[in-house]
Amino acid sequence: MDFSLTQEQKMVQRTIREFVKNELMPLEQQVLRNEREGRPGITSDELKALQLKAKELGFWGINTPEEYGGANLGSLMSAITWMELGRTFVPFSFGGQADNILYYCNEEQKKKYLIPTIEGKRRSCFALTEPGAGSDTSNIRMSAVKDGNEWVLNGEKIFITNGNDADFAMVFAVTDKEKGAHGGVTCFLVDREMGWRSERIPTMGEWDPAALVFEDVRVPEENILGTLGGGLNLGFQWIGAARWVIVARALGSAERLLQMAIDHAKTRVTFGKPIAERQAIQWMIADSAVEIEAAKWITLRAAWMLDQGLDNRHQASMSKLYGANMANRVVDRVLQIHGGMGYTKELPIERWYREMRLLRIFDGTDEIQRFIIARNLLKGHVKVGEWMD
Known part of the structure; x- marks a missing residue:
């Protein structure tokens, strides 16, 4: 068992x-100003320029297969990458990537959706959640009715990340009511030009989700x-791949925040002494360091399991539950x-404070993670004290 990183x-x-230190952190004050004025932290052009700078360093398609021009560094390296990006709140991600389920596209779909997304020419959004079907996916109401060689979609999706900017959506709709959620729900690739519209949803943080409205939107077979x-x-598969990634980025933020607290505690003086000498402050610093370390190894193991071809769903739920609460x-x-x-x-x-609160809801609430973890233990899918394999 070796916990060290390789030289690479x-x-x-x-x-x-x-x-992150040289290209992203210097933009933080600009991002804060823009957000206070109701503008995006950075523009799409600024994001592309930063992504191209990163590409010059070899960072393009971190986890994209090599056949599509990616680096394919694996899940563990992806986790480490997100931790480092989490050290800043500048809204940046490396280019050359696409949602994992887009690799299920057939050859024609790859030309139209997957490859342009990897190249940065198109932008997607994942549209599963509905007003009455968040974690309860069995309650999906979006309908898709066959009409000739087309499907007619009607319904609404809510809290969709990138929904305001995407030019196509991966939309989940009921195609067979008799079969229910398992076997009766189909995923469609739906271009915005086919007729769906998005409506911005204001939130307490900088996450800018959308409601997507479908009224007789016709989608080819x-x-x-x-x-x-x-x-x-x-x-x-999409949700499972995202849970531990969310925590990985939060870990980087938590480490940066803790360092800010340590630096401040050493220089802030009250009653003649730095507050770093106060036990109350020391305990907050100590507890934070321990919890960050615990969350880090739960999360890295979830990533490592994927690289080993193991089922990491239980570990990913533990990572999401503990890591989201740790960050808060x-x-x-x-x-x-x-x-x-x-x-x-x-x-x-205060910005990070608002941002972290979303983690306990986004991509599966605390309650859902506890349900999954308890179910796995009670049904014997995972046994206490045994290594998961």
Whole structure:
């Protein structure tokens, strides 16, 4: 059992950390100003320019297969990459990537959707959640009715990331009511020009989701992704791949926040002493460090299991549950250590505070993760004290 990184992994980690420090962190004040004025933190043109800079360093398609021009670094390296990117709140991600389920496209669909997405010419969104069907995917109401060689979609999706900017959506709709959720739901590739519209949903954070409205949107038969009735299997693959990634980025943020708290505690003086000498402050710092370390190894193991071809769903749920709550506890302590200044918009702590709160809801609530974990244990899918394989 070796917990150390290889020399190649260390080199990649250092390079990304330098990129974040030199190219992204200097933009933080600009991002804060833009967001306060109701504008995007960075524009799409600025994002593309940064992605091209990263491409010059070899960072393009971090987890994209080599046949599509990607680096295919694997899940463990992807986790480390997201940790490093999490050290800043600048809304950046490396280019050259596509949603994992888009690789189920047939050859014609790959030309129209997958490859242009990898190249950055198209942008997708994943449309599963509905007003009455969030974690309860069995309650999907979006309908798709066959009419000749087309399907007519009606319904609404909600809280869709990238829904305001995407030019096509991966939409899940009921194609056979008799078969229910498993076997009766199909995924469609639906271009915006086919007639769906998006409506912005204001939130307490900088996440900018959308409601997608479908009114008699006609979709060609050839736009079915995967197989007819196989939609939920694809949906669960998308969700499962994202849970531990969310925590990986939060880990980077938590480490940056903790360092901010340590630096502040050493210089902030009350009653003649730095607050770093106060036990109350020391315990908040110590608890945060321990929880960050615990969340890190739960998450890295979830990524490692994927690289080994193992079923990581139980581990991913534990990562999501513990990591999301860890991030919320850490940012709350860091804000407390900074006192009144932490609550102001002069520092980015309050922004991170709002952002972290979403983690306990996004891609499966705390309650859903607890349900999954308990079910696996009670049904014997996972046994206490045994290594998962």
